[in-house]
Amino acid sequence: MFGTTLVLALRSIRRHLLRSFLTILGIVIGVGAVVTMVTLGKATTAAVQQSISALGTNILQVRPGQGFGRGGGGPRPPDFKPEDVAAIANQIAGVTAVAPQASATATAIYEGANWSTTINGTTDAIFQVQPWPLASGRRWTPVEESAGAAVCIIGNTVSKNLFPGGDPVGHRFRIGSISCDVIGVLTTRGQAGFGGDQDDTVVMPIKAVQRRFTGNRDIRLMLVGVDERFSTSTVQAGITDLLRERRTITGDKPDDFNIFDTKQISDTLTGTTTLLTGIVAxxxxxxxxxxxxxxMNIMLVSVTERTREIGIRLAIGAVAREVLLQFLVEAIALSCLGGVIGLIVAQAAIAIIAPLIKVQWLFVPEINIFAFAISAVIGVVFGYFPARRAAAMNPIDALRHE
Amino acid sequence: MGAVASNAPLIAEPLISLRGVTKTYGQGATMFQALKGVDLDIAAGDFVAVMGPSGSGKSTTMNILGCLDVPSDGTFLFRGHHVETLDRDQRALLRRKYLGFVFQGFNLLSRTSALENVELPLLYRGDEKRARRDAAMASLDTVGLADWWDHTPAELSGGQQQRVAIARALVTSPDVLLADEPTGNLDSERSVEIMQLLTRLNAEKNITVLMVTHEPDMAAFARTVVHFKDGLVERIESQHRQGESVES
Structure with a gap:
């Protein structure tokens, strides 16, 4: 009997294509919107998480100044010194490594190609703090590091622009006023969460950068690796106490440095995107x-409009249950059809929008299944009332209906 | 009382038997008694024309005979079984199995091919697709429209539509064909064609035909004519075909 009603329902849908399409438009848009929004939301969350985890998990970023930026007026808080780096590395429990960072901007030149990029001076500790393997070449030796040799490991963007098509390792190029030997190339990391290209960098021993570019021993940023067995907040508190002491900040004076926990940022941002996804969904x-x-609206109209048809069906021997089932199945078939079209529309919309907002294309099976299931449930819930009305008709009155 | 046609097989029990059937609509001041105690026997294989002015109760009687409606009082035996006590769905199943309907307004499903229209009762019976198709085609062939199977009602003339409707009524091989003014919407030439078709089906397939009409020309095709007046059977005539009428 179910097969029969399904045949009848599909015939009826086919017979009234335009009406059927208009009927399901709402479901198409609803399912399409839900799936698109949730998928893009998840993709955004994933993108945020990915770009934060690219910074490294279990990393504390220590910067001078209060919060982002350098704070308001007043004297600029002093940068860190190499001694601060050593102090944190040696005195705080749970610290695996501390990588100092000093940066400068310079133009790199190789055989007529030139590229403006950021030079990051650091120590070998950076490779312990951040998982950033080399695509080719080697890291600098402790001797090169302590001597501040002009050796560099370049990011993929720099490599592509200065050495298109070739292997840069072993070549020498000019950067700023010095010559530098390429000893390694970093693996690609892609866009950072905050818009910067993480591959557009030249990494050198910090002493080389300090001596030849910044001209001082200042350290703008310390990346502190935290042992997984320690909580980042404990380590953070330890660093705060140590730096307050070293920078002679007493009493209730505020810190003149700030410590970012990447995990905390990650959690906060993920929480925010998840919440936003929930709201749009x-x-x-x-x-x-x-x-x-x-x-329901169109089905009710349809039931009234098809009163005669219902009369005919009843007269030739359809029982009430069959008429009910026919209209119910029709509503369910319609709304499932709407669901399927909605899913297709959503995939198309995601394929179009994802590149525009720079997130990865994503297929989330759960939300597709969920949205489709909801569309089927909607068919049952909103189809039942019109179907019951159709089934309750008196065949004589229905046949007489004009 | 009972109208038994001369050449119909004589059976002890009539196919249909109404006794003291009344039908009352509404209540209190607006109460209206459409049937006031109808007694009527119809033998299997008969061709009965039901006539009478509007309001005489002929349509109400037809609705009851068609198991579309139930009497307020009285008994209705079909093949010796009580119908007046059946519920809605039981009556639907009875209609599905034993009755075929032809209406004045044809009542075909629009935008639906002749074949699909004819198939419809078989769908409810749960026949297989192949069997449905074959039976529907055979039925269309009986009414001479096999070549028109894929036409929708809009593409068919009135006479053709009525023949499709007859094919639909026939497809389940019913015992009784109930026709409510089957020629009411047709010109006289088409009307005669339809009546000849009904006569042929009655004779060849031994289908009992009950037909409401107000046209004496059409009633002339019947073997028995039942006249209604004021909610009662006024008189029953047995007649030879084409107006050779004999008072019973």
Missing amino acids: AVAGISLVVGGIGI
């Missing part, structure tokens, strides 16, 4: 319900 979900009401 809820709004999209409302359109699904509106779509369901649309189905």
